[in-house]
Amino acid sequence: MKSKVYKPHPALQDLVHCISIYAVDFSQTQGLTNIYRFVPAYQRYIIFYLEDPIKVLKPGNEGFVTKATCVTIGPQDQAVTLDMGSKHLALCVAFQPGGLHRLLKLPLSEIYEQDLDTNLLLGNEINEITERLKEADDWDHMISIIEFYLLKKIDDLKPLLPVDQAIAALVSTSGNVTIEELASLACLSLRQFERKCTERLGMPPKQYARLIRFCKAYKLKEMFPDKTWTEIAYHSGYYDQMHFIRDFKKFAGITPSFIDEEELQNTIRLHTIMK
Numbered sequence: 138m139k140s141k142v143y144k145p146h147p148a149l150q151d152l153v154h155c156i157s158i159y160a161v162d163f164s165q166t167q168g169l170t171n172i173y174r175f176v177p178a179y180q181r182y183i184i185f186y187l188e189d190p191i192k193v194l195k196p197g198n199e200g201f202v203t204k205a206t207c208v209t210i211g212p213q214d215q216a217v218t219l220d221m222g223s224k225h226l227a228l229c230v231a232f233q234p235g236g237l238h239r240l241l242k243l244p245l246s247e248i249y250e251q252d253l254d255t256n257l258l259l260g261n262e263i264n265e266i267t268e269r270l271k272e273a274d275d276w277d278h279m280i281s282i283i284e285f286y287l288l289k290k291i292d293d294l295k296p297l298l299p300v301d302q303a304i305a306a307l308v309s310t311s312g313n314v315t316i317e318e319l320a321s322l323a324c325l326s327l328r329q330f331e332r333k334c335t336e337r338l339g340m341p342p343k344q345y346a347r348l349i350r351f352c353k354a355y356k357l358k359e360m361f362p363d364k365t366w367t368e369i370a371y372h373s374g375y376y377d378q379m380h381f382i383r384d385f386k387k388f389a390g391i392t393p394s395f396i397d398e399e400e401l402q403n404t405i406r407l408h409t410i411m412k
C-alpha cells in the first residue's frame with residue numbers, strides 16, 4: 138500500500154485541512170482485507186475514487202450500494218461498511234470545519250447521513266476534474282489539478298466568520314471547551330452559535346464535540362493497536378470509561394471490545410491516512 142498526505146496551497150489553508158492520496162491493490166497484498174468499517178469523522182470530505190468504485194453498506198440496508206466516482210460525504214454519526222474493490226486509488230480532500238459549507242453554500246444539515254454524487258452539488262466540472270486526475274502523470278500532478286480547481290473557487294466562497302474560528306478552537310481543544318466560551322469567541326448568543334454550528338457542521342456543537350473526542354480515540358487505536366482501550370480513552374480526554382463506551386457505541390455502532398488488534402492490523406486504517 139502507498140499513501141501520501143499533502144499540505145494544501147497557502148491560499149487554501151482556511152478551507153482545506155489536507156489532501157491525501159492512497160493506493161492499494163488488494164489482490165497483490167496478502168492478509169489485507171478490502172472490507173473496512175468506516176466510523177464517522179468530524180471532518181468533511183470530497184473523495185475521488187479513481188480505480189474500482191467504492192461500495193457502501195449502511196445500517197439497516199440489505200446490501201452494498203455502488204457510489205459515484207466522486208463522492209461528497211455529509212455529516213455522519215453512524216458507522217458504515219466499505220467494500221473498496223480489488224484495486225483502490227483515492228484522492229481525498231479533507232475540509233476545515235465549516236469549509237465544505239463555505240464551498241457548497243448550503244446548510245450541511247441538508248446532507249446529514251448522506252454521501253452524494255459531487256456532480257449534483259458542484260456541476261459537471263467534477264467530471265472534467267475526474268478525467269484529468271485519471272490521466273495525470275503522478276500524484277503531485279493530481280494535487281496540482283485539485284488545487285487549481287479549488288483556487289478558482291476562492292473568490293466565490295462564503296466568507297470566513299468568527300464562528301468558524303470558534304469551531305476551529307473546538308477542534309484544537311479536542312472538544313474539551315464549553316459551548317459558552319465558544320459562543321463568546323464567535324461573538325454570538327448561545328442560541329445563535331448553536332444554529333450557526335448546525336448550519337456549518339450539520340449537527341449541534343455538543344454532538345460535534347463528542348464526535349471530535351471519539352475520532353481522536355479511534356485514530357489513536359488505529360495508530361497504536363497494541364494500546365488498551367483504557368489508555369486510549371485517557372489520552373483522548375475522556376474522564377471516565379462509561380462516557381467513552383457510550384460515545385463509542387453511538388458512533389461506531391459497537392462497543393470497543395468488538396475491535397481488536399488483529400482486526401486493525403488487517404485493514405488499511407483510513408482514519409490515519411485521511412487525517
